[in-house]
Amino acid sequence: MTLHRAISPAVAVRRLSRAFGDRPVLHDITLNIPSGQFVALLGESGSGKTTLLRALAGLDDDARQSGSYSVPKNVSVLFQDARLLPWLSVIDNLTLGLRRQDAVQAAQSMLDSVGIGDKARAYPATLSGGQKQRAALARSLLRNPDLLLADEPFGALDALTRLKMHDLLLRLVERSRPTIVLVTHDVDEAVLLADRILVLRDGVIAEDHRVTVPHPRRPSHPDFEDLRRRLLRSLGVETEHI
Amino acid sequence: MNDMTRSHGGTLLDPAPGRTGKTTTSNRLAPGKLPRGLQLAGPVLLVVLWEAAARLGYLSPHTLAAPSTAIATGFEMFADGTLLPHLAASAGRAYAGLFLGVLAGVVLALASGLTMTGEALIDGLVQIKRAIPTLALIPLVILWLGIGEAMKIFIIFTAVLVPVYVNTHAALRGIDIGHVELARTLGLTRSEFIRNVALPGALPGFFVSLRLAVTLCWTSLVVLELINTQTGIGYLMNRARDWGQTDIIVVGILIYAVLGLLSDAAVRMVEARALSYRRSIGS
Numbered sequence: 001m002t003l004h005r006a007i008s009p010a011v012a013v014r015r016l017s018r019a020f021g022d023r024p025v026l027h028d029i030t031l032n033i034p035s036g037q038f039v040a041l042l043g044e045s046g047s048g049k050t051t052l053l054r055a056l057a058g059l060d061d062d063a064r065q066s067g068s069y070s071v072p073k074n075v076s077v078l079f080q081d082a083r084l085l086p087w088l089s090v091i092d093n094l095t096l097g098l099r100r101q102d103a104v105q106a107a108q109s110m111l112d113s114v115g116i117g118d119k120a121r122a123y124p125a126t127l128s129g130g131q132k133q134r135a136a137l138a139r140s141l142l143r144n145p146d147l148l149l150a151d152e153p154f155g156a157l158d159a160l161t162r163l164k165m166h167d168l169l170l171r172l173v174e175r176s177r178p179t180i181v182l183v184t185h186d187v188d189e190a191v192l193l194a195d196r197i198l199v200l201r202d203g204v205i206a207e208d209h210r211v212t213v214p215h216p217r218r219p220s221h222p223d224f225e226d227l228r229r230r231l232l233r234s235l236g237v238e239t240e241h242i
Numbered sequence: 243m244n245d246m247t248r249s250h251g252g253t254l255l256d257p258a259p260g261r262t263g264k265t266t267t268s269n270r271l272a273p274g275k276l277p278r279g280l281q282l283a284g285p286v287l288l289v290v291l292w293e294a295a296a297r298l299g300y301l302s303p304h305t306l307a308a309p310s311t312a313i314a315t316g317f318e319m320f321a322d323g324t325l326l327p328h329l330a331a332s333a334g335r336a337y338a339g340l341f342l343g344v345l346a347g348v349v350l351a352l353a354s355g356l357t358m359t360g361e362a363l364i365d366g367l368v369q370i371k372r373a374i375p376t377l378a379l380i381p382l383v384i385l386w387l388g389i390g391e392a393m394k395i396f397i398i399f400t401a402v403l404v405p406v407y408v409n410t411h412a413a414l415r416g417i418d419i420g421h422v423e424l425a426r427t428l429g430l431t432r433s434e435f436i437r438n439v440a441l442p443g444a445l446p447g448f449f450v451s452l453r454l455a456v457t458l459c460w461t462s463l464v465v466l467e468l469i470n471t472q473t474g475i476g477y478l479m480n481r482a483r484d485w486g487q488t489d490i491i492v493v494g495i496l497i498y499a500v501l502g503l504l505s506d507a508a509v510r511m512v513e514a515r516a517l518s519y520r521r522s523i524g525s
Contacts, residue, residue: 059423077427083420087442087519096438097428123519 010035010147010179011056016067018051018060018203025051027203029067033196035146036177040190043200044235049183050151052200056181057149072146072179076139078153082132084124084139091120094139110138114168130161134168141172148173150182154189166192170215187231191224192217199234207234304486312492319493329497331473332463335391339398340459344452346399347406354407355414355444356436368407376401376462380469389470394463401462405454413447414440449513456505460498 011033018026025048033039041049055063057077063069084093094107111117114134116127124132133153140148154162170193173180184190190197191211199207209231213223289309295301296308303311319325350368353360376397387393417440425435467476475494482490 057427059426075427077423079420079424081420083424085421085424085439085442087445087517088438097425097430097434123521125520 009033010037011069011071011181013052013056013069014067016052016055016063016069018048018055018063018066025203026055029203029205031198031205033179033181035179038173038180038193038195039182040194040197041181041183041200042185042187042190042197042231042235044185047200048203049200053149053151053181053183056147074143074145075147075149076141076143076145078136078140078148078150080152080155082124082129082136084132084135086124089121089123090116090127090135093124093135094142098142107138107142110142111135113172114138130157130165133157133161133165137165137169137172141176144176145178148178148180150180152183152185155184155186162189169193187228187235188219190231191228192219197227197231199231201234303488305488307489307492309492309496312489312496315489316493316496319490325478325493328474328478331471332460332467332475333501335394335466335474336398336459336463339395339462340402340455342395342399343402343459344406344455347403347451347455348410348448350403351407351410351414351444355411356440365411368404368411371400372404372408377465380466384469394466394469394471397466398459398462402455402459405458406448406451409451409454410444410448413444416447417443446517449509449517452513453506453509456509457502460501460505464498 009032013029013031016029043049054060056071091107095103111120116131116134154165194211197209198205213221293309350364354364383393383396387396421439425439464476467474468480471477475497479491479494
C-alpha cells in the first residue's frame with residue numbers, strides 16, 4: 001500500500017453511485033486510473049458509461065451526492081458531436097477560453113498537425129464531419145490536458161474517417177501522454193487504442209482487461225482477435241459469424 | 243449498401259440528356275426553391291386584376307381607385323410637395339417608437355434571459371402586457387401623456403417592445419445545452435460565455451423579432467394618426483375618406499406596403515450578413 005502511494009492515480013473514483021429518479025445508473029463504482037493510461041469504457045447503451053464520463057468531466061452537478069472522485073485540474077472533453085460554435089471561425093473556436101499568450105499561433109500549429117491548417121478562418125458549417133472532429137480534437141489537445149475525456153468522439157464518422165482519426169489520436173498523444181478515458185461502443189476501436197478496457201454492465205464495472213497487443217496493433221494479431229471475441233461475447237454478441 | 247447508394251445517387255446526378263432538371267424536380271417531395279422574382283407573382287396578379295376591373299368599369303372610383311390612378315395621384319402629391327411632410331412625420335413617429343421599443347425589448351430580454359432575478363421580475367410583466375391589446379392602452383396613455391407626439395411614440399414603443407422581448411428572450415432561454423456544457427468544459431468566465439455563446443446564439447431569434455417589429459411600428463401608426471393630428475399618412479387617409487378620395491387612400495395603403503417590404507428586406511439583408519456563418523458549402 002505504502003509503495004503505491006508514491007504514484008497517486010490521475011483519476012480516483014470512490015464508491016460512486018448515481019441514479020436518475022428511481023433508476024440507478026451507476027452503482028458503487030470504485031476505479032483508479034494511473035497517470036498516462038488510455039482507458040476505454042465499453043458497454044451497451046444505458047450501461048452508465050456516459051454518465052460516468054460526464055461525472056468525471058464535471059458536467060453532472062449531482063454526481064458528488066454519493067461517493068467521491070478526483071480528477072486532475074486540467075481536463076478536456078471531446079464530445080461525439082464536435083460541438084464547435086457555428087458563429088466562430090475554426091481558429092476562434094480553438095482559442096476560446098484559452099489563456100495563454102501565444103494562443104493564436106499555438107492554435108494554428110495544432111490545426112496544422114491535425115491536417116486542417118487551411119481551415120483556420122472557415123466557419124464550422126463549411127467543414128465535413130471528419131474535419132469538424134479534427135478541429136474538436138485540436139481544441140482539446142491545445143489545452144495540454146492531463147486528462148482527456150472522450151465520449152464516442154468517432155461514433156458519428158464513417159468507417160474510413162474513423163480509422164484515420166484513430167491513427168491521428170494515437171500519434172498526437174504519443175508525446176504528451178495524457179490520461180485518456182474513451183467511451184465507445186466499438187470493440188475494435190477499444191482494442192486498437194486502449195491500454196485497458198473496462199466493461200460496464202448495469203452500472204458496475206463488470207470486467208477489467210489489460211490490452212497487451214503490441215503497437216502498431218493489427219486486427220489479425222491473435223491476441224487482438226481473442227480479446228475482441230471475448231469482449232463481444234461479454235457485450236452479448238455471439239461471434240460465430242463476425 | 244454502398245453500391246446501392248452510389249447507383250441511386252448516379253441516377254439522380256446524371257439525368258437523361260435533354261431532360262436535365264426535370265427528373266430531379268419531379269422526384270422531389272418538398273417544393274423546390276422559388277426562382278428570384280416569382281415571390282411577387284401573387285401581388286402582381288392582384289394588381290393586374292384590380293386594374294382590369296377598374297378599366298372595364300366593374301370597379302367604381304367611389305369604391306376603389308384603380309392602381310394606375312392611385313400611382314398618378316401619388317406622384318402628383320409627391321411632386322407638389324404635399325406627400326413628403328406627411329411621410330416624414332409618420333416615419334419619425336414610427337421609427338422613434340421602433341428604436342425605443344427594440345432597445346427596451348432587447349435590454350429587458352437580456353436581463354430576464356440571463357439572470358434569475360430578471361426572469362422573476364420582468365417576464366411576468368411582459369407576458370401580461372402581451373395579453374393586453376396595444377390599442378386598449380390608448381385612453382390611459384392619453385390621460386398620462388396628452389394627445390401629442392409623446393403619446394403616439396409611447397404606444398408604438400409598447401407595441402414593438404413585446405415581440406422583440408418575447409423572441410429574444412425565448413432565443414436566450416432556448417440556448418443549446420450542448421453549448422453550455424462546452425463552455426463549462428472550456429472554463430469560460432460568465433462574460434466570455436455571454437459574449438461568445440449566449441448572445442450569438444440568440445441573434446437569429448432577435449432578427450425574427452426585428453422583422454416583426456419593423457412592420458408592427460407602422461401598423462399601430464394608422465390608428466394613432468386618427469387622434470388629433472394634422473400630419474402623417476394616417477391623417478391623409480382619414481381626410482381622404484371624408485372627401486371620398488379613394489385614390490389617396492390607396493396611395494396610403496401602397497406606401498405602407500412598400501415601406502413594410504423595404505423594411506423587411508433591409509432587416510433580412512443585415513440578418514444575412516450577421517448570420518453568414520450559417521452558409522455551408524452546399525447552400
